[in-house]
Amino acid sequence: MICSNKGLANELRHLGGSAKVSAGVDLYLHVQTSLEAIRLVELGARATLVQQLTGLERKVIKRFYRQYNGQPSPAGQMPFSDGWYRKDIRRMLHASVIWQLYKQPVKMERTKACELIDVYEGYLVLVREPLLNITRASFVPLLVAMDVWRERKCNHCRVQYLASVAGSGVICPGCTLYYRHRCRECGTAMKVTSQGRYRKSCNACQQSQDQ
Numbered sequence: 701m702i703c704s705n706k707g708l709a710n711e712l713r714h715l716g717g718s719a720k721v722s723a724g725v726d727l728y729l730h731v732q733t734s735l736e737a738i739r740l741v742e743l744g745a746r747a748t749l750v751q752q753l754t755g756l757e758r759k760v761i762k763r764f765y766r767q768y769n770g771q772p773s774p775a776g777q778m779p780f781s782d783g784w785y786r787k788d789i790r791r792m793l794h795a796s797v798i799w800q801l802y803k804q805p806v807k808m809e810r811t812k813a814c815e816l817i818d819v820y821e822g823y824l825v826l827v828r829e830p831l832l833n834i835t836r837a838s839f840v841p842l843l844v845a846m847d848v849w850r851e852r853k854c855n856h857c858r859v860q861y862l863a864s865v866a867g868s869g870v871i872c873p874g875c876t877l878y879y880r881h882r883c884r885e886c887g888t889a890m891k892v893t894s895q896g897r898y899r900k901s902c903n904a905c906q907q908s909q910d911q
């Protein structure tokens with residue numbers, strides 16, 4: 701297990717008192733933090749993100765990044781807006797998956813690095829083709845905290861999903877994809893007109909498909 705138990709380390713430090721115990725705890729924390737940094741790089745994190753999350757020396761992280769990837773970590777600021785996610789509804793769907801993983805209750809107090817490792821490893825297990833790299837995944841809770849995105853409840857499946865504060869949709873990305881060519885009332889596959897377009901109303905239940 702890579703992730704450190706921050707609460708336990710703090711408790712030990714508190715109880716220990718002696719310089720020897722304190723030094724032991726410090727060493728334990730340093731090793732744990734280093735392991736977290738290594739795992740973040742293995743999962744594709746850039747040096748900047750690893751440094752922000754672990755607080756380790758930039759030089760050390762950069763050296764490890766180069767050793768692991770065979771090239772230096774990309775320089776410059778990471779892009780910060782939700783434009784990239786909104787370009788493709790599947791990316792918004794994956795952002796909602798990431799958000800659900802962030803919201804999972806955990807028993808122990810975790811470091812920020814550990815939280816992202818847990819979430820991203822969970823995401824890789826859940827999806828067949830990951831669309832969000834670890835940097836994009838780490839932006840998801842930030843976009844919520846900045847009130848760029850808010851949680852909404854889907855009118856169809858009642859699942860909580862993330863949507864832009866500016867948007868007015870009431871259907872989650874999963875349902876939008878599922879019902880793209882199916883009737884929203886009865887689920888029947890929509891028929892194509894002689895012009896090659898999908899019909900505006902369902903053949904089975906006659907329900908109009910306009911929003």
Ligand SMILES: [Zn+2]
Pocket residue numbers: 854855856857858859871872873874875876
């Ligand atoms: Zn839905």
Ligand SMILES: [Zn+2]
Pocket residue numbers: 883884885886887888902903904905906907
């Ligand atoms: Zn129908």
